[in-house]
Amino acid sequence: QVQLVESGGALVQSGGSLRLSCAASGFAVNDYWMHWVRQGSGKGLEWLCKVTTKGVGTTSCADSLQGRFTISRDSTKNTLDLQMTNLKPEDTALYFCARDCEITGRLIHCTYTGQGTQVTVSA
DSSP states (O other): OOEEEEEOOOEEETTOOEEEEEEEESSOGGGSOEEEEEEOTTOOEEEEEEEOSSTTOOEEEOGGGTTOEEEEEETTTTEEEEEEOSOOGGGOEEEEEEEEEEEETTEEEEEEEOSOEEEEEEO
């Protein structure tokens, strides 16, 4: 049974940093492309970053993040992390790790996500 459990969300001040973690069970994170996505209040899902399956995995993040977020994977712990720096109020959202995502433009559908972890950035 595939399960994803996110943690690490918090209230932080603008300019601060935060590290989110996602514990996976029922599969190996190394065997799948893994993603972080987020959903702001009243908004749709926004794709943030991904890591592929080959070797240590190729990572990429949305250009709009301007290099502030970094995705990483720990195969020994079977976890997926998202390091976020220079946080802004517009980063306030519910953050999800996800597997089996189809992304077409702004449309995102992920077969598996966790329950999410809330990040709130105060001005």
